[in-house]
Amino acid sequence: MRSVYVSTILMFGLWLALSGHYTPLLLALGALSALGVSLLAKRMNVLDEEGLPIGILFRLPRVTLWIIWEILKSNLGVIRVIIAPSKAAPQLVTVLAGQHTAAGLVTHANFITLTPGTVSVQVDEDRNEIIVHGLTQEFCNATKDGSMDAKVSLLEKRTVSGT
Amino acid sequence: MQDDPVIRVVAKVLIPAIMLFALYVQFHGDYGPGGGFQAGVIFAAALVLNAVVFGLHRARQVWPMRYNLMGVSAGVVLYGGTGVWSMLAGANYLDYFALKADPKAAQHLGILLVEFGVGLTVASVMVALFFAFAGRLTHIRLVAKTAAHEATDSGTSRPGDAA
Amino acid sequence: MSLWFSITLVAIGISLLLALARAALGPTAFDRVLAVNSIGTLAVLAICVYGFFDGRPEFLDIALLYALINFIGTISVLKYFRAGTLGDHVPTEKQRGAQ
Amino acid sequence: MMVENIVTVIAIFSLGVGSLGVLFGALGLLRLGDVYQRMHGAGIIDTGGAGLILFGLLLASPDWTVSVRLVLIGLLLALTSPTATHAIARAAHFAGVKPLLKTSPDAPIEKGADE
Incomplete structure (x- = not known):
């Protein structure tokens, strides 16, 4: 039931952010909607530790600036290849992921795809591997050197010690 | 699509948010773009995402067909009931001003109830349509399989030979 | 400012044509599918910029909705390619024999 | 007045660079070699282009409710666009679309062998 409470609070926060009209009627409807949505989501089984990775959600702001900087850098790299397509040297590489939870692994894979130049093609949950398609050798090396892996592991740190 | 952790986790994160957005559109129909029809479609989209990612079978367990029937009829009853209520209060059908002493609050309440009825009906009809179309192939294959089994049980005759 | 919004809109329009x-x-x-997904993202941006250009930022609700529907559409199309149906995947007799 | 001018200039700059990013992304979608490479072009539209344009609009937004919606659109795009790209890559991989690969620095780009 704890997940329902947390989800209700988050959903009500989203309602408050979207609404912009704070009359008692709309606030009551918002609270009811948040509760109803959370109960239905619980019924759908989407409110487990994968669907509501609280630790990762709350620690995401720590890496925001870093990921924006990475995205801008790799954007310039890809634009250079687009100007001269002969520079493209596509590779498929396997990246080892040090995450322990599915949500952490997904965050890692999405960060890899979010930086242009690398796309995660396949995510293997059992072997903790991500097969990555990189546009050039440099992009592949940047993904494989483990700095992104360390950042994402930092995000899910307390979840591991807690369980 | 459930075997891919990325799609699974992101769908789990998104589904409650989509449902809350649908309810926000539902109840803010008189402030911005939106209203009952759009809200119903968005709510159905959340259920469609659930069915596409986690399978139609599970979606039918979460949202059984009788919910659709109940939703369709409850929506129509709510719409018509609001109209009849205003008639009982001594005004024309769906003349909201008679619902309350304060005409502005009465207007607000009437629109809210009618729009909620529309949203309920639209969401249920959309989900029912999706269930009907998406389950069609499964249904056809199952029928074909039973026909094949009956044919092998009764010797060499094919279905249709009996007639 | 209006001028810059229209320049951005023109850039988005040209990109839309290239993606098309x-x-x-x-x-x-x-x-x-990739091109259609990009067209969806560009349409979201175009709706946002046009809302500012026209001075009616209520358009942003529609942009938010478009981004959601774009994602659901892409996932559904890919599922259809993979399984041949949007419902549950029932193997045909031939596929069952191969297993 | 001074601060407002600076903010406006940054917004215009951001919109301009974002427009360029979107154009380059669409160009990449057209010019690059195969599906997997084109995904990187589409990635520029989804991240650099969209992010900068939304940032420019955020600086020009007249109202905090508008800002909230812009931030939500940005977050939503940051969550859904890599997922959609990954889903397309994975589907193409499963369907047996072989990527063009360059295995050694001197070798030409060729169809890759299977995993």
Whole structure:
């Protein structure tokens, strides 16, 4: 039931952010909607530790600036290849992921795809591997050197010690 | 699509948010773009995402067909009931001003109830349509399989030979 | 400021045409899905910028909705390619024999 | 007045660079070699282009409710666009679309072998 409470609070926060009209009627409807949505989501089984990775959600702001900087850098790299397509040297590489939870692994894979130049093609949950398609050798090396892996592991740190 | 952790986790994160957005559109129909029809479609989209990612079978367990029937009829009853209520209060059908002493609050309440009825009906009809179309192939294959089994049980005759 | 919004809109429009060309050229179905997904993102941006250009930022609700529907559409199309149906995947007799 | 001018200039700059990013991304969608490479072009539209344009609009937004919606659109795009790209890549991989690969620095780009 704890997940329902947390989800209700988050959903009500989203309602408050979207609404912009704070009359008692709309606030009551918002609270009811948040509760109803959370109960239905619980019924759908989407409110487990994968669907509501609280630790990762709350620690995401720590890496925001870093990921924006990475995205801008790799954007310039890809634009250079687009100007001269002969520079493209596509590779498929396997990246080892040090995450322990599915949500952490997904965050890692999405960060890899979010930086242009690398796309995660396949995510293997059992072997903790991500097969990555990189546009050039440099992009592949940047993904494989483990700095992104360390950042994402930092995000899910307390979840591991807690369980 | 459930075997891919990325799609699974992101769908789990998104589904409650989509449902809350649908309810926000539902109840803010008189402030911005939106209203009952759009809200119903968005709510159905959340259920469609659930069915596409986690399978139609599970979606039918979460949202059984009788919910659709109940939703369709409850929506129509709510719409018509609001109209009849205003008639009982001594005004024309769906003349909201008679619902309350304060005409502005009465207007607000009437629109809210009618729009909620529309949203309920639209969401249920959309989900029912999706269930009907998406389950069609499964249904056809199952029928074909039973026909094949009956044919092998009764010797060499094919279905249709009996007639 | 209005001038800059219209310049951005023109840039988004040209990009839309380029992405549309990719969707028409193919050659594989996945190229087309990718192009259509990009067209969706560009449409979201175009709705946002047009809302500012026109001074009616209520358009942003529609942009938010478009981004959601774009994602659901892409996932559904890919599922249809993979399983041949949007419902549950029931193997045909031939596929069952191969297993 | 001074601060407002600076903010406006940054917004215009951001919109301009974002427009360029979107154009380059669409160009990449058209020019690059195969599906997997084109995904990187589409990635520029989804991240650099969209992010900068939304940032420019955020600086020009007249109202905090508008800002909230812009931030939500940005977050939503940051969550859904890599997922959609990954889903397309995975589907293409499963359907047997072989990527063009360059295995050694001197070798030409060729169809890759299977995993």
